[in-house]
Amino acid sequence: xxxxxxxxxxxxxxxxxxxxxxxxxxxxxxxxxxxxxxxxxxxxxxxxxxxxxxxxxxxxxxxxxxxxxxxxxxxxxxxxxxxxxxxxxxxxxxxxxxxxxxxxxxxxxxxxxxxxxxxxxxxxxxxxxxxxxxxxxxxxxxxxxxxxxxxxxxxxxxxxxxxxxxxxxxxxxxxxxxxxxxxxxxxxxxxxxxxxxxxxxxxxxxxxxxxxxxxxxxxxxxxxxxxxxxxxxxxxxxxxxxxxxxxxxxxxxxxxxxxxxxxxxxxxxxxxxxxxxxxxxxxxxxxxxxxxxxxxxxxxxxxxxxxxx
Numbered sequence: 102x103x104x105x106x107x108x109x110x111x112x113x114x115x116x117x118x119x120x121x122x123x124x125x126x127x128x129x130x131x132x133x134x135x136x137x138x139x140x141x142x143x144x145x146x147x148x149x150x151x152x153x154x155x156x157x158x159x160x161x162x163x164x165x166x167x168x169x170x171x172x173x174x175x176x177x178x179x180x181x182x183x184x185x186x187x188x189x190x191x192x193x194x195x196x197x198x199x200x201x202x203x204x205x206x207x208x209x210x211x212x213x214x215x216x217x218x219x220x221x222x223x224x225x226x227x228x229x230x231x232x233x234x235x236x237x238x239x240x241x242x243x244x245x246x247x248x249x250x251x252x253x254x255x256x257x258x259x260x261x262x263x264x265x266x267x268x269x270x271x272x273x274x275x276x277x278x279x280x281x282x283x284x285x286x287x288x289x290x291x292x293x294x295x296x297x298x299x300x301x302x303x304x305x306x307x308x309x310x311x312x313x314x315x316x317x318x319x320x321x322x323x324x325x326x327x328x329x330x331x332x333x334x335x336x337x338x339x340x341x342x343x344x345x346x347x348x349x350x351x352x353x354x355x356x357x358x359x360x361x362x363x364x365x366x367x368x369x370x371x372x373x374x375x376x377x378x379x380x381x382x383x384x385x386x387x388x389x390x391x392x393x394x395x396x397x398x399x400x401x402x403x404x405x406x407x408x409x410x
Contacts, residue, residue: 110148114162167238192222193390195243196224196240196242198303199332200349200379203225206400225331227313228305228315231382242382244379245382246349248317250374254312264382264385265382267381272350276365277352289365291368292369298345299327301338301339339361349377350365
């Protein structure tokens, strides 16, 4: 097993295809295929599932890549410090559910570093991928939320992957709509009020479940439901179709604009939703980088300012 083989496997896991990975690595696809096959033969198990749609990690592969990332990351650090060139950029990445405050805090953190010396990455993605990105060390920090409904399942998954959850803020549920929505001036909004409008939700993929949903009351049988995979599309659907989503009510106007509003959600007697607890996840016993520490400080500062409003 060589560092080169580990690097190849990591890149394939990130791209999902041998073709794209070979382009990034500047090697032929047959050579890359052979290197991965040799590595799998030495390990005694398959790292990847092969299909017409590309390459995906097996359960054994997921665990292997997590360790491979740690080994290769340490090699990068060693090369940075003692290599001949020492030109590699320091890397920092986060993965998050679709929260504008997470992006805003990332922006404020990046401003304090020289981007010529650092390689930053922010990934707004599915809940399961947020967890997997932190588990495999693709991202140092992940942002998710827990509720009475999903806490047992999500907490069990985090424990199994050696991850810890640290709360940032607890908040009530809000209905997020555009400012010209017929209900925008309401003091409270309940599900019965929303029956004529489409509910918008972030897609969680084929392996998604109610427990990985980013929105509260994910098990509810909505008469109108539209799913999307990015925040910009959701905002457009709010305007074009008078759609709504159920969220934390924390809105960053600098990023989302001032055309949207959050109205307190009023649950009926049989809709027990509790509070949303938004927090960050990291590897257990991880010593945060300077970027990681500053990023968390920026989130805490921003959320504290929102609580005062």
